[in-house]
Amino acid sequence: MKTRSKKLVALFATVAMTASLLAGCGGGGSNTTEPSDTQATTDDAAATDDAAEATDDAAATDDAAEATDDTAAAGDTNSTPRNETLYFAGQQWGTINDWNPFSTNSNNAMCVQQKDSSRTLIYETMFMFNMLDGQLYPLLATEWAWDDDAMTSMTVKLNADAHWSDGTPLTANDVAYTWDANVKYESSLGMDFPNYVESITAVDDATVSIKCKLDDAGNPTNPLKVQQLLQQMYIMQKAYLEKVEERTGADKEAMKLDKMDDLVASGPYMPFFDDDQKVVFIRDENYWGQAASMWGKLPAPKYIAHVIYADNNAGQVALEAGDVDVCQQFTTDVQKLWEEKNLPITTYIDEPPYGQCATMPSCWMNVEKPGLDQVEVRKAIAMATDFDQIIASAMSNQSPTFAQVPRSTMNPTDGEQAMYDQAAVKDLQFVGKDIEGAKALLDEAGIVDSDGDGIREYNGTPLSFKAECPDGWTDWMASLEIVASSAKEIGIDIQTFFPDTNTFYDDITTGNFEICMNSPSGASITNPWGRCMQFLSSQYADLEVNWSGNWSQYRNDEADEILAKIPLETDEATLKEYYTRLNEIYLTDVPSFALMYRPELFYIVNESVWTGYPMKDDGTNIPPTDCTDGYGIAALYNLTLVE
Amino acid sequence: MKNTIRQVFHSPKFVIGFIIFAALLLTTIIYPIVVATDPLEMVGNGNFFKPGTYVSVKDAVEGSKYTLNVDVQSASLGSKISAEDKEAMKEWLVKFGGVAEADIDIEDAEGLIGLWEANYSENAEQKGLTSSKKKYYVRLNKNIDGILLNNDVIIAQENSETGELEQSASIGSQEFVNTKDVANRRTFILGTDNFGRDVLTELVHATKTSLRVGLIAGVIATLIGLFLGLISGYVGGVVDDLIMFITNMFTVIPSFVLLILISYSVGQNARGVNLVGIIIGITSWTWTTRSVRSQVISLRNRDHVNLSKLSGHSMMRIVLTDILPYLASYVVMAFILQISSGILAEAQLSMLGLGPSTSNAATLGLMMNWATLYAAPLNGSWWAYFPVVITIALIAFSLNLMNTGLDQVFNPQLRD
DSSP states (O other), X not given: OHHHXXXXXXXXXXXXXXXXXXXXXXXXXXXXXXXXXOOOOHHHHHHHHHHHHHHHHHHHHHHHHHHHXXXXXXXXXXXXXXXXEEEEESSOOSOOOOXXXXXXXXXXXXXXXXXXXXXXXSSBOSEEXXXXXXXXXXXXXXXXXXXXXXXXXXXXXXXXTOBOTTSOBOOHHHHHHHHHHHHHTTOHHHHHXXXXXXXXXXXXXXXEEEEEOBOTTSOXXXXXXXXXXXXXXXXXXXXXXXXHHHHHTTOHHHHHHXXXXXXXXXXXXXXXXXXSSEEXXXXXXXXGGGSTTTTSSOOSOSEXXXXXXXXXXXXXXXXXXXXXXXXXXXXXXXXXXXXXXXXXXXXXXXXXXXXXXXXXXXXXEOTTSXXXXXXXXXXXXXXXXOHHHIIIIISTTOSOOTXXXXXXXXXXXXXXXXXXXXXXXXXXXXXXXXXXXXXXXXXXXXXXXXXXXXXXXXXXXXXXXXXXXXXXXHHHHHHHHHHHHHHHHTTOEEEEEOOOHHHHHHHHHTTOOSEEEEOOOOSOTTTTHHHHHHHHOHHHHXXXXXXXXXXXXXXXXXXXXXXXXXXXXXXXXXXXXXXXHHHHHHXXXXXXXXXXXXXXXXXXXXXXXXXXXXXXXXXXXXXXXXXXXXXXXXXXXXXXEOO | OHHHHHHHHHOHHXXXXXXXXXXXXXXXXXXXXXXXXXXXXXXXXXXXXXXXXXXOHHHHHHSOOEEOOOOHHHXXXXXXXXXXXXXXXXXHXXXXXXXXXXXXXXXXXXXXXXXXXHHOOTTSOOTTOOHHHHHHHHHHHXXXXXXXXXXXXXXXXXXXXXXXXXXXXXXXXXXEOOGGGOSSEEEETTOBOTTSBBHHHHHHHHHHHHHHHHXXXXXXHHHHHXXXXXXXXXXXHHHHHHHHHHHHHHHHSOHXXXXXXXXXXXXXXXXXXXXXXXXXXXXXXXXXXXXXXHHHHHHHTSHHHHHHHHTTOOHHHXXXXXXXXXXXXXXXXXXXXXXXXXXXXXXXXXXXXXXXXXXXXXXXXXXXXXXXXXXXXXXXXXXXXXXHHHHHHHHHHHHHHHHHHHHHHHOTTTOO
């Protein structure tokens, strides 16, 4: 009898818990149905069940109403009509901290991103870079030209139609003032470019003159970087900058820390709403770009939204459900989304590597660490690494193999590949997974395992290194694991270490690492020169805090000499010679080696609401830069709703 | 003793738990003897290959053939175009191919394919069709291209001198191979994981590792707990206060946080399987100490203990012969639970990337970690994580079942 009553109590308790659970779900779904009674009886539980179902139905109709009815959404500021909103994923991972292009720690990925191709949703640049053809396309400016053959100064014509979000015209004074402010307040751009740009001045309202910095011989230090500034620097309003200066007392640090949430900009979108759940931009109906001299119309989506997801998996679930339109996230076996799940999802290219690869995440070895200062050790690690496995499993085949595109300082685009002599460096290439070859190389160099623990020693210290990349960067983590397991086979101990992103960047910018994984720059107007700099230039090795490149801290006088000559050289044959020599040095000394090719920007799009995204060979010449960067933003003007 | 063991094995719960546990243990011992491959070998060149037998295509082509009179066409038709595909084809033909809806009979696969091949063009203007749909049709078209022709497949080889292709074999559609004839084949009963490693082999080794971690952790935690509990309970006074002070301190600090901190500071270099076991052991002894202590306190004033004291026996002897036997059943049960929680702790640690390193050992936690990182649950690769979950559940379940069984035997209050 005793046990029976116990069982009854247990049953009762279970029912009570189930009922309260259901009631909880119902309550969460909507406010309209409150479970009338929380007393736990079986009948009641069933009733709540029904109620929960009813709530689900209500939610479904809500969705439908939201999609068709604008006014329904007006009551709730943070929901926008689905068919006017383009949802992104994979850019913004936390509550945004500012809207400030000067900031050195801005995490506002959708607004402030001045990289190889600047993101121009809110702030705009003078030109847009198109990675497909390597050309600059007009945005705020219509044309640029060198004033002379020596490339010492440049004249830029602004678009007369350009105006700010407050309606005032955008003039050459704004451009000049923006440059001065960048230099004065030492933004990262303002720290880098004064090495190449002497001054930017307004000739008249629509004409800007850029003077290059000259070296002792009277030559410009680097005309390529001057061109890069055109596509990289966000132009800001003089009046607004003066307003910010006033409230910050023109203090350097205060300027960088200002939130600038009252911004005035020239781009097609303005901030609309943001919190820890999502960021929403709203179209500026008064955007200057609808003038015939620019786009001739407004971008199709009225709202740009980016929900802040917890991790890649959450983003992928949302993409599959059609809650995300444009997703820039590494997705394992992405082809399964359409081949097996039959979802209306696609990528820029229908087959591997699915995107336009433009960069090559590399394994950088700190040549200042004992052991890694030996070229044999570096080369042996590279030779042993199983690159095919990295590309097939870590990268899920989303990269061309090194058999298809041999390793070099050039990215896998045809344009860059043609700029060096592949045949000349053929003998220097390593195929990977060459365990015997790597062993022989080390044995020959006298780096052997003398104490029998399976790990080779150099000068008495075992070759044991720590290889790091940020935690959560799945493909990179797996790549380093494969590097480590290959190295184990040749008697070099590599442990993987996955710190958080900030620690990682602290480590690599201060040289406090042994082996790390990082990407050089992708496609930009200065490349491949800029990327060769990142692989080989001692200029970066000398930096105390090095965000720029050459994290291996490799030094080679000959490479430095060639790198200094390239920006001034215009003869293609000579350039090819230079680049070939640089690649010989790169492949001989192996300060770093590429593990895979990657798109710098890419997208996986779900076409359940929007369609018309740029696809390879569709004749639009719009690069797949996530619909936001450089000339890739042109995609927003071609989008249409799915019928 | 014999009697106790017989009693224990009469408890059905204990027996079930024991059988499950013994089966797992035996598998981890026997399997590696039968299958000698390295569990960390990256065999598959890709992510998450499906479970099944993989045979070498080259061997199959070159091997002996058998002609079977079976209808191969309808099977390959069925595998290449589904009912949905047929609907989609019809839709395209009506919308863009200029075919009248009445002319299309979706049941007649051959007719439909004929119409399709006559009318479909990749470059036709397909207004209103999304890119994903367009690409779907291109793939579908490629898939059914030549499906109706019953042509032989020609195998050609490149002549090393002239560089021209020369036919070396032709394969008819009725030709079959016996998979047993194929020399190069590999069976992955549970497919491969994201690194292309054989999941079953990895799982067996991981279970072994986990059991070892659990055992080390359990032994250490139980020994420390028992030792401190015995001293604290028997000696009492200042010693008791001191030990209880330390124990309480450790109880207040969540042991998992402690575990994470220690593992992190030790560094991955030193973090082998044994060390992880030790770390788990030294962070999870507190509750054993507390319960042993309270039991000892209730035991130390029993008559037989007092008699021993009066007889002048040493403390060591009293503790070992007069107190410990009374605790034995409890300690065994606590030990079993410690193993179980040790295994779970290792899985949790490895899932955070703080366990043994991926290139050195296979553990259940690491398998879970990589399966989650590569989104196995999202892309339907159940074999990469579900067997792991089941194994962890089985280990914990069997140990807990044994514990409950023992409890029923030893605890007079629960005896029937």
